[in-house]
Amino acid sequence: xxxxxxxxxxxxxxxxxxxxxxxxxxxxxxxxxxxxxxxxxxxxxxxxxxxxxxxxxxxxxxxxxxxxxxxxxxxxxxxxxxxxxxxxxxxxxxxxxxxxxxxxxxxxxxxxxxxxxxxxxxxx
Numbered sequence: 660x661x662x663x664x665x666x667x668x669x670x671x672x673x674x675x676x677x678x679x680x681x682x683x684x685x686x687x688x689x690x691x692x693x694x695x696x697x698x699x700x701x702x703x704x705x706x707x708x709x710x711x712x713x714x715x716x717x718x719x720x721x722x723x724x725x726x727x728x729x730x731x732x733x734x735x736x737x738x739x740x741x742x743x744x745x746x747x748x749x750x751x752x753x754x755x756x757x758x759x760x761x762x763x764x765x766x767x768x769x770x771x772x773x774x775x776x777x778x779x780x781x782x783x
Contacts, residue, residue, distance in 0.1 A: 662747040662776070665706065668722075668769060669740050671698045673708065676717040677737035689738060707748035709741045709774045710756065721756050722769050730761060739772045750777040 672690045675681035684690045702708060710719070720735025729735065743751060753775040761770035 660746050661744070662750070663744040664709075664741055664747055664774070664776075665701070666739075666741040666772070668738060669698065670738050671695060671740075672736050672738060673698050673711070673740075676715075677711075677720075679720065679734040679736065684736070689736060701742060705745050706742040707745070707751070709743050709748070709751055710737070710754045710772060712748070712751065713754045719756055721772050723761060725768055739769055741772055741774050743774070743776075747776060750779065751775075752777050 670689055671694045672678045672684070673695055675690075678684050678690060681690070688694055718733075719737055720733070721737050721739040723730040723733075723735040727734070737756075739756075741754070751774060755773055757771045757773060759770070760766060761768075
């Protein structure tokens with residue numbers, strides 16, 4: 660059985676729940692219908708949005724603009740994703756966004772996303 664995870668900065672907010680102010684971002688490429696449609700094509704291949712599967716509520720972001728005090732006002736976007744194959748999704752234990760690094764000096768505008776996958780013994 661092969662476990663796979665496709666991770667990275669996808670530059671897409673899959674749904675309005677992934678945006679601090681959906682109306683303000685509606686026309687941006689990150690939130691446009693065709694961008695969201697392309698992301699859904701990956702989901703329709705059987706991949707699971709690991710973070711959203713465990714955290715359906717709004718207000719979780721992985722990116723904040725450097726301008727306008729976005730970080731201090733928590734005006735962010737969730738554009739970094741870890742997509743899991745069905746076999747990996749079955750082993751998903753936890754998923755999160757580590758906001759700590761974003762608050763540091765000279766921080767990236769992104770912060771790490773992470774998952775825990777259950778390890779199963781293999782029989783040989």
